[in-house]
Amino acid sequence: MVWLWLVGAALAGCDLASLRAAMTEAEDAFAELETDTFTAAATEASFAASCMEQGITPLDAASYHRLKALKAFLDGRPADSTLAFSAVLATQPGYLLPEALAPSGHPLRVAFEAAQQLADGGSFQLPTPGEGWVHVDGRRISTAPAGRPWMFQKFDAAGLVESSAWVPTGGRWPEYAGPVIAPVATAPVPAPVAPPSPVTPSIQPAAARPRATPVQKGLRASGIGLGVASLTAYGAAFAARNQYEGAVYEGDNPRIKSLHGLTNGLTVGAVSGATVSLTLILAGTL
Numbered sequence: 001m002v003w004l005w006l007v008g009a010a011l012a013g014c015d016l017a018s019l020r021a022a023m024t025e026a027e028d029a030f031a032e033l034e035t036d037t038f039t040a041a042a043t044e045a046s047f048a049a050s051c052m053e054q055g056i057t058p059l060d061a062a063s064y065h066r067l068k069a070l071k072a073f074l075d076g077r078p079a080d081s082t083l084a085f086s087a088v089l090a091t092q093p094g095y096l097l098p099e100a101l102a103p104s105g106h107p108l109r110v111a112f113e114a115a116q117q118l119a120d121g122g123s124f125q126l127p128t129p130g131e132g133w134v135h136v137d138g139r140r141i142s143t144a145p146a147g148r149p150w151m152f153q154k155f156d157a158a159g160l161v162e163s164s165a166w167v168p169t170g171g172r173w174p175e176y177a178g179p180v181i182a183p184v185a186t187a188p189v190p191a192p193v194a195p196p197s198p199v200t201p202s203i204q205p206a207a208a209r210p211r212a213t214p215v216q217k218g219l220r221a222s223g224i225g226l227g228v229a230s231l232t233a234y235g236a237a238f239a240a241r242n243q244y245e246g247a248v249y250e251g252d253n254p255r256i257k258s259l260h261g262l263t264n265g266l267t268v269g270a271v272s273g274a275t276v277s278l279t280l281i282l283a284g285t286l
Contacts (some may be wrong), residue, residue: 069081
């Protein structure tokens with residue numbers, strides 16, 4: 001078996017033509033039950049996929065997943081065969097396993113039918129490359145499947161392939177540089193400035209109000225007394241006016257004349273008294 005691996009490695013090319021030819025030969029050998037030929041062709045395809053210098057298509061990725069499914073089946077790993085078939089169906093929807101590879105009831109067909117029942121295992125975000133882009137199963141996307149194998153390719157800014165690999169379920173892919181993050185310049189932190197000392201406002205005592213003289217006291221007292229008298233006169237004038245309006249309503253002429261003069265006199269006296277009262281109070285205060 002070692003010599004078959006060496007022959008496959010020696011014949012492997014790193015171009016699409018070599019990869020496709022090796023995958024076709026491997027499938028034909030599997031159908032013809034030529035195990036040695038299948039192993040040599042599968043080894044040649046594996047080397048070609050790992051050193052690929054061109055971008056593969058989704059159909060190329062599906063063919064390679066199919067080759068991995070056949071290889072896992074021959075190695076006695078049916079679970080891995082089912083996962084590889086699920087990658088075939090995800091990359092090439094509608095694919096039907098040929099009868100030449102697996103007739104009805106064949107264990108390989110059982111593995112394929114199990115893959116048809118597998119649920120989507122979700123996806124995860126790939127790191128953003130510093131330059132260029134990434135292909136997953138022949139498509140330029142930034143996410144990769146989490147529950148099945150997948151084909152990885154990294155392109156540089158000019159569109160040339162930098163690395164290629166078949167990534168098993170949960171496996172690692174070739175590392176590549178991410179974006180260069182320039183350090184963020186930070187402004188110097190100013191030295192702390194001591195807060196100004198609190199200034200206690202000086203409270204000046206209010207100037208003492210000079211005491212009122214006896215004359216000022218007398219003027220204020222007179223003004224207050226006259227103001228009270230004026231309010232009393234205004235109240236009497238208001239009552240007299242009510243009586244005056246009643247006399248007018250009754251047509252009592254004698255009362256009308258007497259109350260008219262009384263009302264006017266009281267009103268004039270109240271207003272005059274209030275004016276004099278305010279004058280006396282101000283004079284006794286200032």
